[in-house]
Amino acid sequence: MTSDAYHRIYAVVRRIPRGKVATYGQVARLAGLVNAARQVGYALHALSGVSALPWHRVINSAGRISLPPEAGGLEQRFRLLEEGIMVDAAGRIPLGRHQWRPGSRR
DNA sequence: GCGGTGACGGTCG
DNA sequence: CCGACCGCCACCG
Numbered sequence: 001m002t003s004d005a006y007h008r009i010y011a012v013v014r015r016i017p018r019g020k021v022a023t024y025g026q027v028a029r030l031a032g033l034v035n036a037a038r039q040v041g042y043a044l045h046a047l048s049g050v051s052a053l054p055w056h057r058v059i060n061s062a063g064r065i066s067l068p069p070e071a072g073g074l075e076q077r078f079r080l081l082e083e084g085i086m087v088d089a090a091g092r093i094p095l096g097r098h099q100w101r102p103g104s105r106r
Numbered sequence: 107g108c109g110g111t112g113a114c115g116g117t118c119g
Numbered sequence: 120c121c122g123a124c125c126g127c128c129a130c131c132g
């Protein structure tokens with residue numbers, strides 16, 4: 001049932017270091033997929049929060065939480081704050097300071 | 107197989 | 120900086 005694409009996506013998300021975030025498009029590219037940002041969102045949605053994956057470290061390219069508050073966005077904001085990532089009331093995150101750069105190992 | 111939908115992303119005004 | 124549009128593409132009824 002878990003497609004190969006999903007497996008790759010999850011593998012990438014699992015590598016995001018604590019205290020760092022990655023964008024949907026970034027995850028898609030690292031997973032070797034093209035124009036699949038939406039698919040990444042769909043893959044994470046399929047988890048329904050029931051997972052050991054750091055799904056909360058994935059945000060959109062605008063540097064904001066895409067998930068509606070009542071659908072888990074609130075929990076995502078809380079988890080990020082808990083890791084020392086600044087998230088303002090509007091769900092905005094300073095990407096320049098927190099975006100994950102693969103290779104820098106953090 | 108078709109059409110609507112969305113945890114996206116880049117552009118434009 | 121923000122909202123409106125449009126292009127993309129897998130999932131679902």
